[in-house]
Amino acid sequence: MKRSKRKLSIWFLVLFASIAYLISPSRSFAQERMISENYRIIFGNLNSGAGIPSSDNYFLDSTIGQTAPGLYSSTNYRVKSGFQYIHSIIPFSFAISDFTIEFGTLTPETFATQTNTLTVSSGGAGAYQVLASENNPLQTLAANQIPDTNCDTSCSETTAGTWTSTTRYGFGFNMSGNDIPADFSSANHFRQFADESTAESPQVVMSSVNVGRDRQATVTYKVNISDTQAAGRYQNIVTYTAVPGF
Amino acid sequence: MKITKYKLVLVFAALVLGIFGKSTNTIYAQTLDLGVTPPITEVIIAPGADYQARYLLSNFSDSDVILTPKLYKMQATDEFGTAKIADDPEDETSDYYHWFSINGQRFNQTGIKIRTGLTIEVPVLLSIPEDTQEIDHYFSIVFASDPTTTLAGSGQAIQGGIATNMLIAVSKTGLPQKNAVVEEFSFPKIVDSFFPPTYTVRIKNSGNSFFKPIGDITTTGYFLDSSLKLAPQNILSGTIREIKCLDDEDLVNCTINSKFLLGTYKTQLAFTLDTEGRKIVTSETIFAFPFLGTIAIFGVWIFVKKVRKSSKKSIA
Numbered sequence: 001m002k003r004s005k006r007k008l009s010i011w012f013l014v015l016f017a018s019i020a021y022l023i024s025p026s027r028s029f030a031q032e033r034m035i036s037e038n039y040r041i042i043f044g045n046l047n048s049g050a051g052i053p054s055s056d057n058y059f060l061d062s063t064i065g066q067t068a069p070g071l072y073s074s075t076n077y078r079v080k081s082g083f084q085y086i087h088s089i090i091p092f093s094f095a096i097s098d099f100t101i102e103f104g105t106l107t108p109e110t111f112a113t114q115t116n117t118l119t120v121s122s123g124g125a126g127a128y129q130v131l132a133s134e135n136n137p138l139q140t141l142a143a144n145q146i147p148d149t150n151c152d153t154s155c156s157e158t159t160a161g162t163w164t165s166t167t168r169y170g171f172g173f174n175m176s177g178n179d180i181p182a183d184f185s186s187a188n189h190f191r192q193f194a195d196e197s198t199a200e201s202p203q204v205v206m207s208s209v210n211v212g213r214d215r216q217a218t219v220t221y222k223v224n225i226s227d228t229q230a231a232g233r234y235q236n237i238v239t240y241t242a243v244p245g246f
Numbered sequence: 247m248k249i250t251k252y253k254l255v256l257v258f259a260a261l262v263l264g265i266f267g268k269s270t271n272t273i274y275a276q277t278l279d280l281g282v283t284p285p286i287t288e289v290i291i292a293p294g295a296d297y298q299a300r301y302l303l304s305n306f307s308d309s310d311v312i313l314t315p316k317l318y319k320m321q322a323t324d325e326f327g328t329a330k331i332a333d334d335p336e337d338e339t340s341d342y343y344h345w346f347s348i349n350g351q352r353f354n355q356t357g358i359k360i361r362t363g364l365t366i367e368v369p370v371l372l373s374i375p376e377d378t379q380e381i382d383h384y385f386s387i388v389f390a391s392d393p394t395t396t397l398a399g400s401g402q403a404i405q406g407g408i409a410t411n412m413l414i415a416v417s418k419t420g421l422p423q424k425n426a427v428v429e430e431f432s433f434p435k436i437v438d439s440f441f442p443p444t445y446t447v448r449i450k451n452s453g454n455s456f457f458k459p460i461g462d463i464t465t466t467g468y469f470l471d472s473s474l475k476l477a478p479q480n481i482l483s484g485t486i487r488e489i490k491c492l493d494d495e496d497l498v499n500c501t502i503n504s505k506f507l508l509g510t511y512k513t514q515l516a517f518t519l520d521t522e523g524r525k526i527v528t529s530e531t532i533f534a535f536p537f538l539g540t541i542a543i544f545g546v547w548i549f550v551k552k553v554r555k556s557s558k559k560s561i562a
Contacts, residue, residue, distance in 0.1 A: 076295030078420060082284035091281035091304060092408065099278045099391070099404040106400055116404065122285075126497060127327040138400065201333045209326035211497060221402065234400040237393045241407040243386055244285040245327040246320075246480050 092128070094242035095119040101221050106234070108227035109166045118206060119216045120179075120242055126211035127245020131202035132238065134193035138171050138223065140232035146171050146225055148192035157203050160189040169226050177217035179208040190222060193238060202241065209245070278391055278406045279306035280313075281365075288456070288480070290415045290422060294376040301368045301410060303389060305360035312357040313389040315370075317346055320386040320411060322485045325448065329411055331386045342383070347371045357392070374416060382422075382455050382483045383414045413480060415455040424519040425453030428528050429486050431515045439536035442502035445474070447489045447515060451481040459489055461517025461525075465502055465532070468509040472502050476517055507534035 097117040106112055122128040138146040148157075149170030155161030160183040163172060172190035175181065181204065183189060194200040206217050223234075281304035291297055305311050316335035319342070323330035335354070336343040348356055348370055360366050370387065390407035397403060415422045430448035437443050445463055458478035465472040474491045481487040491500040514529040 074297075077289055077291040077297045079290075079297060079299075080288040081286075083286065091283040091302070092285035092410065093279070093281035093304070093306075094406065094408045095277060095279035095306070096404055096406045097277055099276055099393070099406065100397060101402040101404065102397055103400045104398075114401070119279075127329070129323075129328055129330070131331070134402075199333075207328065209324075209328060223400070233397070235397050236402055237405055238402045239390075239393075239405040239407065241331070241388055241390070241409060243320075243329050243331055243388075243409040244411060246286055246322070246329050246384075246411050246413065246482070 091121075092123075092242070092244040093119075093121045094130070094240075096240060101238075103221075103223055106223060106225050106229075108225050108229065111166065111222055111224050113220055113222045115218050115220045117177075117216055117218050118240060119214055120206060121213045121215070122208070122244055123211060123213060127209045128207065128212075129204050129243050130206035131241045131243065132173075132193060132205045133196050133200070133202035135237040135239070136195060136197040138234035138236050140230070140234055142230075142232065144230040144232055144234075146223060146229065146234050148172065148195065149190060149222075149224075150192075151190055155189075155191055157192045157194040157200055160184050160191045162186070162188045163190040163222065164188050166224060169224050169229075171221070171223045173222065174220040175205055175217050176220070178215040179206045179212070180217050181205065181207075187220070202239070205240070276309065277307050278311065278404070280304065280311070280389065280391075280406065280408045281306065282389065282408050282410045284410065286411045286413070286480075288413045288415075289372065290417055290420055290455075291372070291374050292418055292420070293374055293378045293380070293416055295374055297372045299370045299372060299412070301370060301387075302365050303358065303360055303368055304365040305362055307362055310359060310361050312359050312392050314357050314392065315348060315353045315368075316388045316390055316407075317343060317353050318386045318388060318409075320384040322482050322487070325486050325488045327479055327487065329386060329409075331388070331409065335388070341375075342385070345373055345375070346387075347373070353387075358389070372412075372414070374414075378416050380416050380418060380422065380454070383416065384456075384482060385412045385414070386410070387412060413456050413482070417455070421522070422455035423453050424451075424455050424457045424523045426450065426457070426459070426481070426519055426526055427452050428515065428526060431528055431530070433513070433530075433532070435531065436533050436535070437507065438538050439507050439534050440505070440538065442504050442507060443532060445500040445513070445515075447476065447500060448486055449481055449489055449517075450486045451483050453519075454483055456480050456482050457519040457523060459517040459519070460521055461515070463491070463500055463513065463515050465511050465513045467511030467532075468507070470502075470504055470507065470511065472504060474500050474502070476500075506536075507532075508536070509534060 101114045103112040103114060118130060120128055137148050147170050149163055149172035151161035151163040152165050152168055153161060172192055174187060174190050175184040194203045283302040287299050289297055318331040318335050320329050320331050346353055358368060386409040388407040388409045391405055393403040393405040427450045429450040430446055433443040433445045449459055458480055459476050460478055461476050463474040477490045477492045477497055479487060479489055490497045511532045512529060513532055516527040518525045
């Protein structure tokens with residue numbers, strides 16, 4: 001009898017712990033999202049009850065203006081906002097899963113890779129592009145550089161090539177997932193980033209002509225150095241810009 | 247009741263788990279997650295006039311962001327509505343740079359701070375100079391994050407930007423000059439009865455201002471009176487766009503929704519340039535016949551005939 005009472009107590013405690021875990025509050029966001037198959041409406045903290053935010057750099061008007069799809073007119077202008085045949089407000093959205101890519105300490109003739117994910121929702125008339133470029137090749141403060149990769153034989157900012165040899169050095173990236181260029185035909189195909197310092201044009205890394213929600217692609221960054229590479233922290237800035245269609 | 251030691255341990259463990267278990271949330275990577283509404287604004291505006299556009303910028307990232315607005319010239323890159331922006335943003339040396347401001351400050355001069363989880367409204371003032379030529383101007387406004395993260399070792403700081411497009415037609419009268427040519431209205435002229443045709447519509451904007459084709463493709467004939475609504479998609483000045491059809495709010499191929507066609511049908515493409523422009527009409531004829539069905543029936547008939555002939559021979 002004592003043993004069964006003991007067992008009952010244990011089960012009760014486990015049940016209590018489980019319930020406590022499930023109902024205890026988790027981190028809550030400051031705004032709500034309403035999501036359906038066809039639309040997503042975002043209600044933000046649009047100043048109501050919170051005063052008018054301001055700082056040295058910005059000031060926000062408290063009126064909600066012409067952000068709903070529709071026709072607005074005045075004496076000197078006519079305006080259409082949004083895609084007229086899509087009756088919901090569908091924001092164009094773009095997410096990057098990690099905005100710091102750390103390789104740590106690089107080891108000669110050993111590939112170092114890291115990844116992040118790009119996600120685009122283009123719910124209006126469809127069509128979008130994501131453009132990518134780097135400000136310059138990986139370089140230290142002393143301007144020592146790790147050049148952009150030429151892959152095993154050749155590759156560029158517009159055309160990917162296979163890169164598997166550890167005696168081929170440089171920095172490049174691979175794409176996998178939705179809406180990626182066709183030349184990323186395998187996990188071993190890499191491109192250089194378009195180099196802004198040499199006036200190379202940003203290149204398309206994701207694009208679609210269709211309406212799409214949560215279109216996702218993974219970027220794999222890869223670097224390899226020779227044993228003669230000067231020591232230092234090699235860094236650069238990679239820019240992704242998502243542009244909706246018209 | 248005597249409380250044993252191990253019961254006390256269990257109670258303590260349960261309390262700790264219940265209070266702190268949910269608090270030790272999943273550790274999130276540093277994300278950048280932005281939204282902008284509306285994704286497109288179309289303005290017809292007189293020289294010398296102002297217009298204040300308002301954008302909703304959302305920050306779904308796990309930290310506050312500071313976004314810098316930048317102005318880029320934009321153009322069509324294909325026939326499907328894909329926008330291409332210039333390599334570099336407009337700067338102080340550009341006339342267009344001085345058309346835009348946010349609360350009195352030019353683009354590139356101001357940072358817009360958005361706290362995590364919030365949506366804010368950003369007013370963008372467009373001021374058209376008095377002497378501006380009456381043609382179209384197309385721009386993308388990019389709200390770009392600031393790559394200020396300090397890396398511990400070798401690696402990349404990632405900068406993200408999200409754009410919204412603005413199509414501007416400058417016109418003193420509010421009626422910019424619009425013109426169009428049907429570049430292509432094609433489909434199979436002879437079709438199988440069970441395979442209705444899909445229409446390809448490509449329209450060229452031969453005028454000075456962007457417009458949307460407002461109209462439909464009608465097909466009439468034997469037991470059919472079909473109307474496919476053209477999607478009112480923007481066609482920029484000097485460009486060609488392939489136009490889809492609209493099924494409620496969905497973009498679809500322009501395909502007749504019919505299970506069976508037979509005989510001659512008249513197909514007409516008719517549209518106006520926006521709601522007030524001139525009307526363009528072109529028509530063609532389709533002939534439908536159950537070719538595959540006929541071949542199948544004929545094949546079966548030949549087969550049956552041969553089988554009967556063989557069986558008669560074997561009886562003989």
